[in-house]
Amino acid sequence: MPLAREFNFDGLVGPNHNYAGLSFGNVASFSNVKSASNPKQAALQGLAKMRALAQRGFGQGLLPPQMRPNFRLLRSLGFTGSDAAVISKAWKEAPVVLACAYSASPMWTANAATVSPGADTDDGRLHFTAANLNNKLHRAFEHPQSTRTLRQIFGDERYFAHHEALPGCPAFGDEGAANHTRLCARHEDAGVEFFVYGRVEFDPNAAAPSRYPARQTLEASQAIARLHGLNPARTVYAQQNPGVIDQGVFHNDVIAVGSGQVLFYHEQAFRDEAATLDDLRRAMDSVGSALIPVRVDTADVPVADAVASYLFNSQLLMKDDGKYALVVPQECSETASVARYLDQLIKSGGPIDELLTFDLRQSMRNGGGPACLRLRVVLSNEQAAAMHQGVLMTEALYPRLVAWVEKHYRDTLAPQDLADPQLAIECQSALEDLARLLELPMLYQD
Numbered sequence: 049m050p051l052a053r054e055f056n057f058d059g060l061v062g063p064n065h066n067y068a069g070l071s072f073g074n075v076a077s078f079s080n081v082k083s084a085s086n087p088k089q090a091a092l093q094g095l096a097k098m099r100a101l102a103q104r105g106f107g108q109g110l111l112p113p114q115m116r117p118n119f120r121l122l123r124s125l126g127f128t129g130s131d132a133a134v135i136s137k138a139w140k141e142a143p144v145v146l147a148c149a150y151s152a153s154p155m156w157t158a159n160a161a162t163v164s165p166g167a168d169t170d171d172g173r174l175h176f177t178a179a180n181l182n183n184k185l186h187r188a189f190e191h192p193q194s195t196r197t198l199r200q201i202f203g204d205e206r207y208f209a210h211h212e213a214l215p216g217c218p219a220f221g222d223e224g225a226a227n228h229t230r231l232c233a234r235h236e237d238a239g240v241e242f243f244v245y246g247r248v249e250f251d252p253n254a255a256a257p258s259r260y261p262a263r264q265t266l267e268a269s270q271a272i273a274r275l276h277g278l279n280p281a282r283t284v285y286a287q288q289n290p291g292v293i294d295q296g297v298f299h300n301d302v303i304a305v306g307s308g309q310v311l312f313y314h315e316q317a318f319r320d321e322a323a324t325l326d327d328l329r330r331a332m333d334s335v336g337s338a339l340i341p342v343r344v345d346t347a348d349v350p351v352a353d354a355v356a357s358y359l360f361n362s363q364l365l366m367k368d369d370g371k372y373a374l375v376v377p378q379e380c381s382e383t384a385s386v387a388r389y390l391d392q393l394i395k396s397g398g399p400i401d402e403l404l405t406f407d408l409r410q411s412m413r414n415g416g417g418p419a420c421l422r423l424r425v426v427l428s429n430e431q432a433a434a435m436h437q438g439v440l441m442t443e444a445l446y447p448r449l450v451a452w453v454e455k456h457y458r459d460t461l462a463p464q465d466l467a468d469p470q471l472a473i474e475c476q477s478a479l480e481d482l483a484r485l486l487e488l489p490m491l492y493q494d
């Protein structure tokens with residue numbers, strides 16, 4: 049039996065899931081602005097993925113949605129009166145701000161935090177730093193609840209260390225695990241932590257995208273490595289190619305994914321591909337392991353197809369036999385170049401020998417694929433026993449969550465529905481029920 053396992057904690061989609069076009073630089077979010085969503089279907093699609101992976105024997109948990117609308121935000125911006133009055137005034141005077149306060153974006157838990165397993169940190173504890181997500185208003189207020197949630201699930205300070213989000217200013221823009229990859233031979237071994245940043249705040253000459261924002265800074269990544277007590281010899285930084293950010297690659301996990309020894313990436317992912325691979329090889333060598341790069345050429349999959357299909361926003365899951373399964377969204381089989389590429393990949397005899405395809409269309413329409421929906425946490429067996437067990441996906445929990453969704457969620461949510469004060473009441477009572485179901489009674493208490 050291995051000494052540590054990787055668990056994926058998927059974001060449970062909230063009853064407020066909607067399309068508000070809030071993420072400039074995220075092509076899907078912008079293209080689906082103002083269309084109606086189906087929160088019930090979104091939550092069920094996510095739960096189906098969690099259950100299927102749990103049934104396959106992968107470590108699987110969930111992170112609950114956050115309470116929305118965020119009345120504290122709305123009141124801090126000058127909307128006053130009863131909750132219903134706040135909603136009505138915000139809808140009339142600043143509908144985009146109301147949409148921000150209502151976003152279900154915490155479902156993309158890859159952005160909740162950066163996580164370093166105990167095998168990599170100087171005190172042997174598993175470290176979490178909640179991401180400040182300060183590039184977007186609707187995401188910038190997620191971190192207090194993300195920290196609260198993580199502290200409640202991983203509460204034992206002998207095993208777990210929690211850091212507050214970095215300062216919420218452009219210099220420390222931090223998007224969490226979406227720009228962080230851990231490579232290793234086995235999960236329990238010391239690994240290499242790989243940080244990919246979009247721009248450098250304190251170097252005016254550094255390259256940067258010109259059309260869309262770079263959300264992650266080098267300074268933020270370095271601060272996290274310090275906070276987590278990472279060994280510099282096993283920590284690698286690389287700049288994302290600014291040209292692909294300008295084509296809609298707003299996080300590194302839209303163009304690369306790594307796990308175990310494998311780095312699956314597009315040839316245009318990094319500003320300096322050769323130097324990045326050299327640095328990773330050297331660092332892997334220092335932990336007695338070897339990097340296995342799987343490079344996808346532009347000639348096989350153009351960047352536009354990678355963005356449309358979310359090929360790289362896949363989960364790379366290490367199996368017991370040392371091979372890897374790739375969890376992809378259905379859009380991959382609907383994009384001709386990608387479908388062709390994947391067919392060859394599986395037959396190639398390389399490390400990735402299995403494809404698992406899921407319909408996650410509700411999340412995909414906001415730019416969230418399989419990898420956005422999960423936060424990876426490598427837990428030693430002791431840590432796994434010490435965490436709160438109520439959020440682990442089991443055959444007993446799954447039907448209870450499905451029944452909870454069926455009871456509380458609407459099957460359509462149009463932009464104007466955010467003005468309905470009843471929706472806020474529904475969201476609140478759904479989440480209060482969920483806190484009981486997950487046996488986390490203090491989940492939403494300050």
Ligand code: SUG
Binds near residue numbers: 415
């Ligand atoms: O931050 N979309 C999210 C998608 C996050 C994907 N995460 C990772 N790649 N890890 C974002 O852009 C859209 C919300 C809206 O438009 O309604 C949104 O926030």
